[in-house]
Amino acid sequence: MEENQLNPDVLAVTPSALRQFDHEISADPQIVKLTLGEPDFNVPEHIQIAAIRSIKANQSHYPYYWGIQTLREAASTYYRDKFGYRYSADQIICTVGATEGLSATFKALFHAGDAVLIPTPAYPVYQALAILNHVTPILVDTTETGCVLTPQQVTAAIKSHLEVTIKGVVITDPSNPTGVVYTEQQLADLVPTLRENQLWIISDEIYGELTYGVAHYSLSRWLPDPTIIINGLSKSHAMTGWRIGFVFGPSNVIGQIAKVHQFMVTTPTSIVQYAAVEALTNGQNDAAVMRKVYQKRRDYLKKALTELNMTFVAPMGAFYIFAKIPTAYHQDSFAFARQLARDYHVGVMPGTPFGDPTAIRISYASSDENLRALVAALASLNRAKRVAER
Amino acid sequence: MEENQLNPDVLAVTPSALRQFDHEISADPQIVKLTLGEPDFNVPEHIQIAAIRSIKANQSHYPYYWGIQTLREAASTYYRDKFGYRYSADQIICTVGATEGLSATFKALFHAGDAVLIPTPAYPVYQALAILNHVTPILVDTTETGCVLTPQQVTAAIKSHLEVTIKGVVITDPSNPTGVVYTEQQLADLVPTLRENQLWIISDEIYGELTYGVAHYSLSRWLPDPTIIINGLSKSHAMTGWRIGFVFGPSNVIGQIAKVHQFMVTTPTSIVQYAAVEALTNGQNDAAVMRKVYQKRRDYLKKALTELNMTFVAPMGAFYIFAKIPTAYHQDSFAFARQLARDYHVGVMPGTPFGDPTAIRISYASSDENLRALVAALASLNRAKRVAER
Numbered sequence: 001m002e003e004n005q006l007n008p009d010v011l012a013v014t015p016s017a018l019r020q021f022d023h024e025i026s027a028d029p030q031i032v033k034l035t036l037g038e039p040d041f042n043v044p045e046h047i048q049i050a051a052i053r054s055i056k057a058n059q060s061h062y063p064y065y066w067g068i069q070t071l072r073e074a075a076s077t078y079y080r081d082k083f084g085y086r087y088s089a090d091q092i093i094c095t096v097g098a099t100e101g102l103s104a105t106f107k108a109l110f111h112a113g114d115a116v117l118i119p120t121p122a123y124p125v126y127q128a129l130a131i132l133n134h135v136t137p138i139l140v141d142t143t144e145t146g147c148v149l150t151p152q153q154v155t156a157a158i159k160s161h162l163e164v165t166i167k168g169v170v171i172t173d174p175s176n177p178t179g180v181v182y183t184e185q186q187l188a189d190l191v192p193t194l195r196e197n198q199l200w201i202i203s204d205e206i207y208g209e210l211t212y213g214v215a216h217y218s219l220s221r222w223l224p225d226p227t228i229i230i231n232g233l234s235k236s237h238a239m240t241g242w243r244i245g246f247v248f249g250p251s252n253v254i255g256q257i258a259k260v261h262q263f264m265v266t267t268p269t270s271i272v273q274y275a276a277v278e279a280l281t282n283g284q285n286d287a288a289v290m291r292k293v294y295q296k297r298r299d300y301l302k303k304a305l306t307e308l309n310m311t312f313v314a315p316m317g318a319f320y321i322f323a324k325i326p327t328a329y330h331q332d333s334f335a336f337a338r339q340l341a342r343d344y345h346v347g348v349m350p351g352t353p354f355g356d357p358t359a360i361r362i363s364y365a366s367s368d369e370n371l372r373a374l375v376a377a378l379a380s381l382n383r384a385k386r387v388a389e390r
Numbered sequence: 391m392e393e394n395q396l397n398p399d400v401l402a403v404t405p406s407a408l409r410q411f412d413h414e415i416s417a418d419p420q421i422v423k424l425t426l427g428e429p430d431f432n433v434p435e436h437i438q439i440a441a442i443r444s445i446k447a448n449q450s451h452y453p454y455y456w457g458i459q460t461l462r463e464a465a466s467t468y469y470r471d472k473f474g475y476r477y478s479a480d481q482i483i484c485t486v487g488a489t490e491g492l493s494a495t496f497k498a499l500f501h502a503g504d505a506v507l508i509p510t511p512a513y514p515v516y517q518a519l520a521i522l523n524h525v526t527p528i529l530v531d532t533t534e535t536g537c538v539l540t541p542q543q544v545t546a547a548i549k550s551h552l553e554v555t556i557k558g559v560v561i562t563d564p565s566n567p568t569g570v571v572y573t574e575q576q577l578a579d580l581v582p583t584l585r586e587n588q589l590w591i592i593s594d595e596i597y598g599e600l601t602y603g604v605a606h607y608s609l610s611r612w613l614p615d616p617t618i619i620i621n622g623l624s625k626s627h628a629m630t631g632w633r634i635g636f637v638f639g640p641s642n643v644i645g646q647i648a649k650v651h652q653f654m655v656t657t658p659t660s661i662v663q664y665a666a667v668e669a670l671t672n673g674q675n676d677a678a679v680m681r682k683v684y685q686k687r688r689d690y691l692k693k694a695l696t697e698l699n700m701t702f703v704a705p706m707g708a709f710y711i712f713a714k715i716p717t718a719y720h721q722d723s724f725a726f727a728r729q730l731a732r733d734y735h736v737g738v739m740p741g742t743p744f745g746d747p748t749a750i751r752i753s754y755a756s757s758d759e760n761l762r763a764l765v766a767a768l769a770s771l772n773r774a775k776r777v778a779e780r
Contacts, residue, residue, distance in 0.1 A: 001588065001616045005557070006646050007501045015649050019455060042448040051661070052442050058432040060631045065409060096486050096633075099656045111397045112502055112524070128653045134502070167395070198391065226391045241450045241660030243486075252393050259405050263518045264493045265486045269659040270631030271441070 013131045017353040018124065021337065030345040032373045034366045037176060037320070039238035044286045047237060050278030054271040061270065065262040067094025068273050074280035075246050079231065081284070083208055083218050087229075087248040093258050094276070096268045098206045098232045098245040103129055104260040105228050105247060109200045110135045115164040117157055117199070119149040120355030121322060123176045126202075136164050139355060147178040147313045147322075148186050151193035158197060168200035171219060174207040177354045177361040178322040179298075179315025184217050191222045201227040206245075209236040209287040211317040212295040225250055228257070235318075236287040237279045244268055244276045294319050297364040297371055304375040305362075308382055312359075319365040322351065325358055328385055332357045344377035346370075403521045407743040408514065411727065420735040422763045424756045427566060427710070429628035433665075434676045437627060440668035444661040451660065455652040457484025457636075458663050464670035465636050469621065471674070473598055473608050477619075477638040483648050484666070486658045488596045488635040491620040493519055494650040495637060499590045499618070500525045505554035507547055507589070509539040510745030511712060513566045516592075526554050529745060537568040537703045537712075538576050541583035548587060558590035561609060564597040564707025567744045567751040569688075571706040574607050581612045591617040596635075599626040599677040601707040602685040615640055618647070625708075626677040627669045634658055634666045684709050687754040687761055694765040695752075698772055702749075709755040712741065715748055718775055722747045734767035736760075 004011075022035045043051075066072065072089035079085040095101040102125065110116060112134035118126050119142045130137035140157045142149050149171065158166055173182045194201060201219055208216045208231060220227040232245030245268075247257055267273075279286065301321055305312065312323040325336050333350035337360055340346050351359030364371060393401065412425045433441075456462065462479035469475040485491040492515065500506060502524035508516050509532045520527035530547045532539050539561065548556055563572045584591060591609055598606040598621060610617040622635030635658075637647055657663075669676065691711055695702065702713040715726050723740035727750055730736050741749030754761060 001590065001640075001643070005499075005588070005590070006643065007498055009501070010498045010646050010650055013649055013653070015645075016455075016652060019652070023454060036452060038452055043445075043450045048445050051445055055433075055438050055441055060433045060629060062426060062428055062630050064413060065406075096490075096655045096658075100486075100654060103654045107522070108397055108400045109395075111399070125653060132497070132650065132653060198395070200391065200395070239450060240452050241657075243656070243659045250391075253391070253396065255405075256393070256396050256400050259403055260400055260522065262406060262409070263403070263515060263522055264490060264654060266489045266633070267631075268486075269633045269662055272659055 009132055009134050013128050016124065016128070018349055021350060022347065025341040025347045028341065028345060031341060031347050032345055032370045033347045034363045034370060034374055035347045035349050037363055037365065038240040039235060039290060039365050040367060041238040041290050043239055043242065044237060044283060046282055047239070047275050047279045051271050051275035054274035059270050059274055063267050063270050063273055065267045066258055067092070067267065071273050071277050071280070074277050078280040078284070079248070083205070083216055084221060085218060085229065085248055086224065091248060091251055091254050093247045093254060093261055094268055094273060095232070095245040095247055095261060096265050097234055097243040098204065098230050099125065100261065100265055101230045101232065101245045101247040102126070102202070102204065104257050104264055105202055105230065106130065106133050106135070107260045108253070108257040109228070110167055114167040115161060117154065117166060117169040119171070121147060121177050121351065121359070122170070122355055123172060124353040126170045138166065141355070143356065147175060147180045148182060149190065151190055154190070154193045154197065166197070166199065168202060169194065170202045170204065172204040174211055174216065174317025176207065176318055177320050177349070178313050179318045179320045180313055181211050181214050181216065181316040187217050187219055188222065190219070194223060194226070199226060202230065203227050204230045206230060206232055207235055207318040210291055210294060210319060212291070212298060214316050216317070220248070228253060233276055233279055237283055238290065239279070242272045242275070244272050294364060297368065301362065301364055301371055308378050319363055321362045321364065322354070322359050323362060325360060333360055336360060340377055344380065346374050346377045348374065399522055399524050403518050406514065406518070408739055411740060412737065415731040415737045418731065418735060421731060421737050422735055422760045423737045424753045424760060424764055425737045425739050427753060427755070428630040429625060429680060429755050430757060431628040431680050433629055433632065434627060434673060436672055437629070437665050437669045441661050441665035444664035449660050449664055453657050453660050453663055455657045456648055457482070457657065461663050461667050461670070464667050468670040468674070469638070473595070473606055474611060475608060475619065475638055476614065481638060481641055481644050483637045483644060483651055484658055484663060485622070485635040485637055485651060486655050487624055487633040488594065488620050488622045489515065490651065490655055491622070491635045491637040492516070492592065492594065494647050494654055495592055495618050495620065496520065496523050496525070497650045498643070498647040500557055504557040505551060507544065507556060507559040509561070511537060511567050511741065511749070512560070512745055513562060514743040516560045528556065531745070533746065537565060537570045538572060539580065541580055544580070544583045544587065556587070556589065558592060559584065560592045560594065562594040564601055564606065566597065566708055567710050567739070568703050568712040569705025569708045569710045570703055571601050571604050571606065577607050577609055578612065584613060584616070589616060592620065593617050594620045596620060596622055597625055597708040600681055600684060600709060602681070602688060604706050606707070610638070618643060623666055623669055627673055628680065629669070632662045632665070634662050684754060687758065691752065691754055691761055698768050709753055711752045711754065712744070712749050713752060715750060723750055726750060730767055734770065736764050736767045738764065
């Protein structure tokens with residue numbers, strides 16, 4: 001049997017270039033990684049203990065597919081107190097991380113032939129999910145507006161794509177890869193345009209707890225009906241590999257997403273669900289420790305990169321800096337990242353998969369020592385360049 | 391925003407009637423359940439210990455999305471030794487249970503507008519996955535041939551559906567809901583017809599280790615190129631809620647399924663992957679204990695149901711008996727199952743979602759005491775009926 005007998009939408013998608021690149025450079029045993037988007041913290045001990053308790057209590061049977069009731073109730077309270085979400089337990093589904101939440105949401109909202117707005121630079125999974133669902137991704141470049149989507153950009157994108165039905169928009173706030181955090185005003189400004197155009201809003205708020213000196217707001221406050229929130233414990237509780245996320249949405253939509261979710265995975269791992277109850281009940285401050293460390297690292301990197309004449313939009317959240325490759329290098333992002341990996345054993349993410357081939361994404365969810373190694377490598381590259389130019 | 395702005399394929403699917411029904415009857419605190427398809431055993435202790443070790447070792451980061459290398463290698467060896475599978479580690483993906491494996495496989499193989507053959511009685515998730523992917527499910531009734539798909543049935547189904555392109559077939563062996571196990575000869579007989587018609591074969595072998603006095607064979611032995619195997623540890627190691635499965639397939643296909651898998655879930659829970667390595671390395675005999683118990687229960691039920699004049703196809707594997715509702719009752723399967731639940735506090739699955747409204751599925755992955763309660767209920771119903779008829 002040949003590949004051409006497979007689903008063309010699947011053939012059209014490329015595997016995540018980010019994980020691919022990370023996998024590629026990981027072959028170097030000396031590599032210092034500032035690539036992947038995951039905390040370098042461990043799962044807090046009280047959550048580990050809860051998971052072990054759940055294992056020993058033999059909670060190994062199928063939980064109800066929406067997620068266990070206590071977890072959905074805990075999520076309802078936790079996110080209400082953190083960000084003002086207004087969702088009861090029956091408007092929340094527990095998912096296999098944020099990815100599964102996104103995947104089920106894309107499937108439930110969009111039909112083959114629809115289109116979706118994706119402001120760039122963007123996390124490349126949105127585009128892949130669009131393609132997999134035969135939905136047209138319309139990339140809206142926001143670099144001119146500080147990597148914040150504006151109502152004018154929404155209107156312009158709709159006007160210049162009258163050939164398709166644009167059914168939704170993805171907002172990642174705080175942003176991966178730029179670390180940009182929307183202000184209350186910036187979100188409020190978007191509301192009339194989003195409402196007028198009857199767009200579904202996929203609001204990816206997975207980095208919501210990681211903001212530095214600014215608050216996180218949710219579009220659901222203004223637009224509860226068309227907003228689907230994606231969140232989870234991967235970043236706030238350093239539980240990436242444990243895979244637990246949440247989807248919040250209005251009742252009529254969440255039931256549809258739940259069906260897709262059920263036939264996609266049945267339910268997330270039972271013992272992780274019980275551990276997540278602990279995280280949301282007694283782990284309100286788990287992120288605070290990490291936030292403090294991340295902020296210190298961000299400050300260090302901002303200063304060091306600025307001294308090296310690198311430019312970037314001000315990173316206020318998440319744990320990334322999306323920096324322009326100095327023009328002197330005349331290289332695309334993959335070539336530049338490969339050179340850094342090869343010559344200096346330092347791994348950063350090429351910007352191309354995020355929509356900017358002239359940038360790199362630096363994750364500071366990595367040790368101070370690793371950050372210093374990056375800065376040293378960039379400084380050394382800088383010196384080498386100046387020598388060569390003489 | 392209205393529901394009609396959602397994906398019509400998703401609106402067209404109904405949530406699992408099985409889980410719904412189970413949820414419904416679970417409201418009765420006295421209910422004795424012979425409904426869900428999950429072992430009443432606990433996760434074997436050595437696997438629990440491995441999971442706890444993994445938690446304590448902080449293996450909480452993103453595993454490579456195909457699954458950790460050691461697990462894929464362990465699966466390669468384990469299933470080769472058990473069933474003669476011939477797949478190297480790079481032809482295996484680790485999934486969030488068998489469900490995610492099925493879901494990713496359906497998506498990768500079929501395009502909107504294709505059709506797939508589903509022999510019935512069948513596990514209803516296949517039909518739901520077809521509908522979600524805008525693929526036409528063509529149900530092939532096999533009750534006349536002992537719930538075993540025959541080449542004649544395949545040919546007849548293709549001939550009577552010339553309006554669509556039938557791209558594949560689902561084989562569940564051992565079968566849920568009937569417990570039928572295909573013989574070597576029955577599979578060999580299917581091979582020429584499946585090959586001739588260039589059908590993808592989704593071979594769901596999740597109950598492969600649960601056969602009673604007969605061997606399990608895999609179609610992949612004869613048809614390695616078009617066969618995708620779905621398997622996992624839910625039944626063999628009583629790990630349903632832990633969510634770990636595997637997809638095995640030829641290299642050109644498995645890479646495509648891996649992409650869908652990546653964008654669907656990223657990867658299964660890390661600590662469960664490490665526990666699964668233990669299951670596949672030192673748990674070769676974990677299913678033996680359970681098999682012995684299941685076989686005893688099956689024998690008891692077979693005898694008791696026969697004495698009650700109930701008929702069913704001989705159950706040789708899995709942990710189900712799919713029994714016809716005695717015609718005297720004049721009831722459809724939901725009404726009958728509801729009556730059993732209401733009047734006798736015994737839960738069995740209605741046959742309708744499996745494709746037979748005149749049958750019930752009895753799961754004997756339930757205690758001896760529970761089985762006796764069912765038999766007592768059926769006997770009592772029987773007596774009540776005879777009294778009423780006098």
